Amino acid sequence: MKRAAPESAGEPALAIICGAGGLPFAVADAAIRRGRRVVLFALIGFADPKQVAAYPHTWGRMGQANWFIRHATREGCRDMLFIGSVRRPSLWQLRPDLRGLWLLPRILRLYWGGDDRMLTGAAAMLEEYGFRLVGLQEVAPELLMPEGPLGAFAPAEPDCADIERGLALLRANSPFDIGQAVVVANNQVLAVEGPEGTDAMLARVGELRRTGRIRTPAERGVLVKAAKVGQNLRLDLPTIGPQTVEGASAARLAGIAVMAGTTIAAEAANIAAAADRAKLFVVGIRPDEAMR
Amino acid sequence: MKRAAPESAGEPALAIICGAGGLPFAVADAAIRRGRRVVLFALIGFADPKQVAAYPHTWGRMGQANWFIRHATREGCRDMLFIGSVRRPSLWQLRPDLRGLWLLPRILRLYWGGDDRMLTGAAAMLEEYGFRLVGLQEVAPELLMPEGPLGAFAPAEPDCADIERGLALLRANSPFDIGQAVVVANNQVLAVEGPEGTDAMLARVGELRRTGRIRTPAERGVLVKAAKVGQNLRLDLPTIGPQTVEGASAARLAGIAVMAGTTIAAEAANIAAAADRAKLFVVGIRPDEAMR
Numbered sequence: 001m002k003r004a005a006p007e008s009a010g011e012p013a014l015a016i017i018c019g020a021g022g023l024p025f026a027v028a029d030a031a032i033r034r035g036r037r038v039v040l041f042a043l044i045g046f047a048d049p050k051q052v053a054a055y056p057h058t059w060g061r062m063g064q065a066n067w068f069i070r071h072a073t074r075e076g077c078r079d080m081l082f083i084g085s086v087r088r089p090s091l092w093q094l095r096p097d098l099r100g101l102w103l104l105p106r107i108l109r110l111y112w113g114g115d116d117r118m119l120t121g122a123a124a125m126l127e128e129y130g131f132r133l134v135g136l137q138e139v140a141p142e143l144l145m146p147e148g149p150l151g152a153f154a155p156a157e158p159d160c161a162d163i164e165r166g167l168a169l170l171r172a173n174s175p176f177d178i179g180q181a182v183v184v185a186n187n188q189v190l191a192v193e194g195p196e197g198t199d200a201m202l203a204r205v206g207e208l209r210r211t212g213r214i215r216t217p218a219e220r221g222v223l224v225k226a227a228k229v230g231q232n233l234r235l236d237l238p239t240i241g242p243q244t245v246e247g248a249s250a251a252r253l254a255g256i257a258v259m260a261g262t263t264i265a266a267e268a269a270n271i272a273a274a275a276d277r278a279k280l281f282v283v284g285i286r287p288d289e290a291m292r
Numbered sequence: 293m294k295r296a297a298p299e300s301a302g303e304p305a306l307a308i309i310c311g312a313g314g315l316p317f318a319v320a321d322a323a324i325r326r327g328r329r330v331v332l333f334a335l336i337g338f339a340d341p342k343q344v345a346a347y348p349h350t351w352g353r354m355g356q357a358n359w360f361i362r363h364a365t366r367e368g369c370r371d372m373l374f375i376g377s378v379r380r381p382s383l384w385q386l387r388p389d390l391r392g393l394w395l396l397p398r399i400l401r402l403y404w405g406g407d408d409r410m411l412t413g414a415a416a417m418l419e420e421y422g423f424r425l426v427g428l429q430e431v432a433p434e435l436l437m438p439e440g441p442l443g444a445f446a447p448a449e450p451d452c453a454d455i456e457r458g459l460a461l462l463r464a465n466s467p468f469d470i471g472q473a474v475v476v477a478n479n480q481v482l483a484v485e486g487p488e489g490t491d492a493m494l495a496r497v498g499e500l501r502r503t504g505r506i507r508t509p510a511e512r513g514v515l516v517k518a519a520k521v522g523q524n525l526r527l528d529l530p531t532i533g534p535q536t537v538e539g540a541s542a543a544r545l546a547g548i549a550v551m552a553g554t555t556i557a558a559e560a561a562n563i564a565a566a567a568d569r570a571k572l573f574v575v576g577i578r579p580d581e582a583m584r
Contacts, residue, residue, distance in 0.1 A: 165468070168468075169465070169468045169470075172464045172465065172467070172468065173461070173464065173465070173484075175464070176457070176460075176461045176464065176481050177480070177481065178461075178481040178484065188469070188487075189468050189469070189470040189486060190486055190487060191486045192465075192470065192484035192486060194481060194482055194483045194484060194496075194500075195480075195482060195500055195505055195506055196496065196500055196505060197505075204486075204488065204496070208486075208487055208488055213487055213488060213489075214487055
């Protein structure tokens with residue numbers, strides 16, 4: 001436990017359960033800027049040890065319910081936030097502790113569900129112990145995608161049709177707990193994201209274009225990302241970063257459309273710069289526009 | 293125009309519009325066995341010239357409506373059948389003839405739709421000229437998937453749950469004219485087919501397994517294929533062959549489930565042999581079972 005954050009007026013400390021990537025630290029910094037104390041619950045094998053070391057923290061694994069409950073209670077954390085990417089653990093990686101063993105039947109049932117059910121269930125279990133799940137909206141809204149374009153470019157008329165079709169497809173796929181992204185070009189669906197993730201899906205679209213399997217003209221097509229309908233918006237929001245813009249550019253798309261307010265865009269300035277360099281649009285859609 | 297097929301009692305000749313692969317010739321042989329005369333309308337760049345040469349045939353391109361109409365009329369063809377894989381042509385590949393030019397606005401409108409709309413529209417245009425679209429069901433039902441397992445293996449209880457989920461997802465995706473196949477393992481959707489096709493999708497699942505991105509145990513998971521809801525079943529049926537079994541085996545799936553009667557399984561004996569070698573099930577689902 002290194003750097004002590006300034007004590008806040010009375011808000012209890014925030015438990016940040018950290019997966020991989022830089023996002024957990026952006027969230028921690030944002031919470032600290034707002035005067036909140038944070039404790040990082042760093043997941044072994046996912047969270048970056050170098051960055052974790054700069055914050056109050058403890059290391060553990062998914063499935064170790066007792067680890068979380070004991071440390072969070074001791075640190076006076078009541079609110080918890082899950083952030084950063086976490087692959088579905090393999091069963092032997094769960095290594096439950098004693099309380100985890102007791103909860104194992106429930107953990108296993110979640111394990112056979114999709115990613116969404118797994119996270120929701122884990123959060124619900126901990127809520128039974130008195131913890132409160134909070135979302136980025138409450139803790140660091142400045143990390144969420146704003147409405148309208150980031151950068152200089154905006155979608156043209158045919159792009160808007162592709163965006164609408166992409167959003168409709170994501171809505172239809174919502175009950176199946178698949179990926180949160182699709183690529184649509186000239187009304188044709190080029191890809192639906194699975195466990196491979198957005199970057200790999202964009203690489204696939206680029207490859208299909210290079211090999212001539214997709215014949216829609218380059219510089220057409222939109223990456224559309226949105227949270228699932230009915231998804232717990234305090235968990236597992238879709239995310240974009242500068243590398244998403246680079247992937248979309250390599251796939252020769254016209255742009256990226258995401259839902260404003262429910263998509264993480266922690267590096268908005270870098271995203272805008274990358275978009276301008278690549279001559280792509282990156283636009284935040286208002287929820288009421290998406291429902292038309 | 294080489295080999296003359298035996299004249300049938302009075303049924304008009306069958307126009308077979310041939311894309312790539314061996315399937316057009318299996319269909320031609322089946323029709324000839326039933327005593328029907330066939331004429332192959334071979335699509336340049338798709339149909340295999342060596343195999344085409346063994347049948348009465350003529351060469352042309354998509355978009356050349358006049359080519360089809362003139363030759364089909366001269367040969368006394370009234371029924372037409374589209375078979376074999378055809379990639380979406382690029383616009384310059386259409387090379388419309390005069391009648392095609394006249395129809396170009398309609399062709400272009402189809403072009404911006406999905407594959408399904410394109411085929412349906414092309415068939416509808418030719419139907420206005422008095423031709424009748426026929427399906428494999430009428431001409432060569434023996435090439436369609438039967439009910440129940442091909443080969444020695446059958447799905448177990450958890451496989452049936454994966455099959456149901458896969459069919460439900462394909463139904464939900466039907467309005468979007470995407471691929472006709474998905475992979476589901478332990479209730480988790482591993483892949484949705486896009487323009488890359490089934491073989492490439494299976495290769496992706498295998499890769500995700502090898503790199504640990506998918507953690508469901510090997511030998512679990514089902515490739516589920518089905519025609520879209522409301523799809524014209526005389527056009528573009530889903531297809532499996534021995535290479536589909538090999539792809540599923542390389543992706544370490546438990547088996548393959550397709551709709552009986554609306555899936556092409558032209559090489560049933562080879563599929564069964566490949567399935568037994570790989571210890572996979574390949575099962576034809578009854579439509580009423582799928583609707584539960």
